[in-house]
Amino acid sequence: MQHEPRVASTTLRTSRGEFNFFCFSWGEHEEDNVLCLANRSGTANLGGTDLAPLCRVQSACYTAEIFQSVDCDCHEQLHTSLAMIREHGGVLVYMLCDGRGAGLFNKTLGLELGRTDGLDTSDAYARLGIPQDPREYSRVAFALKHLGLLRIRLLTNNPRKIDGIAQHGITVERCALEIASTRESESYLRTKATKMGHLLSEFEGEEIGRPEGTF
Template identity: 60%
Template sequence: MPEAYEHASCFLKSHYGEGRLHVYSFGKHEEDNILCIEVRGTDLASNPLVRVQSACYTAEIFRSTDCDCHEQLHESLKQIFVEGGLIVYMLCDGRGAGLLTKVRGLALGDSDQLDTHDAYVRLGVETDPRDYARVAQVLSHRGVQNCRLLTNNPRKIGGLESHGIAVTRVELEIPATHNSLPYLRTKRTKMGHLLDHLKLG
């Protein structure tokens, strides 16, 4: 059964363009909020371009260089504000495991040379515990039943499809850097991300 939520929206003018910012609040904690940017003029009933992204504060705010999360968000915003569509932003860092778990995992990378996948295993945490039921509710509320999803993660595709959203994948190409290469290699080899376009070695 769909969860209850509160909804509010306002006009948004950004460096990328103009649209409407929606917030869907599913509970009292900050991570229970989902943000949605709807680009002005988008036909949401006609297979819009969509990006679903979960927070990565280290990269998106503090610009850490060991992942491509900032670049994925930046590229998605550029494409969607040109073409029209939606950005759905989940306030759940650490692939849904939380900031404390994320930083503990990064610390294991420093001390024991574990990648993000193996660090989560060591900590006894699911490697990707994100759930996309709320995202599907947000998309349905906006009138989206079919979308072209900017993603390299098959779990996002399956997560939305399992909740009734028809998905066509659109590849999100971000070149690897020296610092992000180990993280991207882990995504491809241990988490099944579709990163064949990258030269990961």
């Protein structure tokens, strides 16, 4: 069983407004931290109405969020979520684990296979023997419970994320967070929908398959 983390908090002023900022630290490495931006104002604040607060649980995507790569929707999902949480209240939980939990090194290997061999992200992970989505949400659930949240409206298109959080005693209602594809991101989003089961209406009805290897 994991020990309880150290918790630090402050107020963070951002271009989207002021948030309560929390850092939950389970160890000395950055990836042992879970970050939260909480907005207790808005039409659906943290537990202040009968409507469950909005919540976005996002894993790091340094290639898009720092270097502004255009091949995925991660940057847009992050900022769309922050705008919604700023308006309506809620919390954004940020996991410092890139590559859907596989790590930035493995993600980079997968991106190179896409460049050299034409593999999508799912098939690239399968070629490398990496699980498609190894993320685990016990630390996210701890952070939510620390903030008094046992019921959330989760901004996501990923059924695995819903199940992964719900199994830790959080009641989860899904709110869609769909970003329209661009010429650069269409392949990535189609792979999410057709090979990883993400709920994306843009690709509804397309054949669903699975890559070889671990899933």
